[in-house]
Amino acid sequence: MLGWWLGASAAVFAQEAAPDAAALLDRAATDPRALKELQRFDEMxxxxxxxxQHPDLRYRDLAMAAYKHGDKARALRMFMRxxxxxDKPSQAAVANMYWxxxxxxxDRPRAYAWMDLASSRGYNRFIAQREYYWSQLSEAERAQALRVGQEILxxxxDKVALHRLEMELEYVRRNVTGSRVGSIGWGTIQGAGVTSAYNANAPSWMTLDQFYRSSVWNIDSYTRMKDLQWKVQVESKPTVEVGNLQNVAPPGSPPGK
Incomplete structure (x- = not known):
């Protein structure tokens, strides 16, 4: 599996808002109302x-499939898309592949620049990985990382990428219901129900207002839910650091053998 799912490791043009973003995520991760909305978000x-209909997730899935089947070059392209x-996990994946x-x-300077981008919304594991990368760069590589970072930005x-995502989601939201002004209207969607760990008996339909809930289609709410999802489902889980391989003597072998 890609090493970017784990953190082990730092900063230069790190955005000043990152610590505040991390603190907000920490608080939201213990807010019962936020967790209840996250449950609904997960089900959707x-x-x-x-x-x-969410290009950030669609391209991430395509990247993971390509990586799994050994087409690493295509995986990199899809992660970049x-x-x-x-999509912060995808940006971190790009960083890991360059590293x-x-x-x-x-390309270690480019890897650092991508990990810095991935950490900009306060994902603690990516912040740690970014710091590790920085500690490993030479002075020349650090200077190059700054130049490359400005090009990538x-x-x-996020100001550019989230606007791009917002346009995609707004297009879908407006056109699937047939409304040009964004009105949801009345109706149901057959086959839209989901079965999840939260609700094994989810219905096979849902109303349009359920389907088009804000957390799924509004860019601000959607981004907050994705960030919270990462915090609760990934960063709250323990990690295991694997050290260097060592020779281990078979049971019963004399010392030193």
Whole structure:
């Protein structure tokens, strides 16, 4: 599995808002109301029909499939496309692939720049990984990382990427219901119900107002839910650090053998 799911490791043009973002995520992760909305969000996002209409998730899924099947170059391209829609795990995946030379030549300054971007909304594991990368760079590589980072921000900074995602979600929201002014109207969607760990008996339909809930289609609410989802489902889980491989003597072997 990609190493970017784990953190082990730092900063230069790190955004000043990152510590505040991390603190807000920490508070939200213990807020019962936020967790209840996250449960609804998870149920909605378990639906492939909804995921396919979110380019950040659609391209991430394509990247993971390509990586699994050994097409690392395509995986990198798909992760970058997902990253263009402000998907932080995908941006971290790009960083990891540049750092390790997977699907691309090793480029440590570019890896740092991508991990810095991935950490900009306060994801603690990505912040730690960014700090580790920085500690490993030479002075020349650090200077290059700053230059590359400014180039990457032109297309992938959240101000640009989230606006790009907002336009995509707004287009879907307005056109699927047939409304040009965004009115949801009355009706139901057959086959839109989902079965999840939260609700094994989810109905096979849902009303339009349920389907188009704010946390799924409004860019601000959607971004907050994705951030909270990462905090609760990934960063709250323990991690295991694996050290260097060592020779282990078979049971019963004399010392030193």
């Amino acid at each position: 996002m378990a639906n492939p029909m909804i995921v396919n 997902a990253g263009a829609f402000a 390790e030379g997977v699907g691309t030549p090793v 032109v297309e992938y900074d």
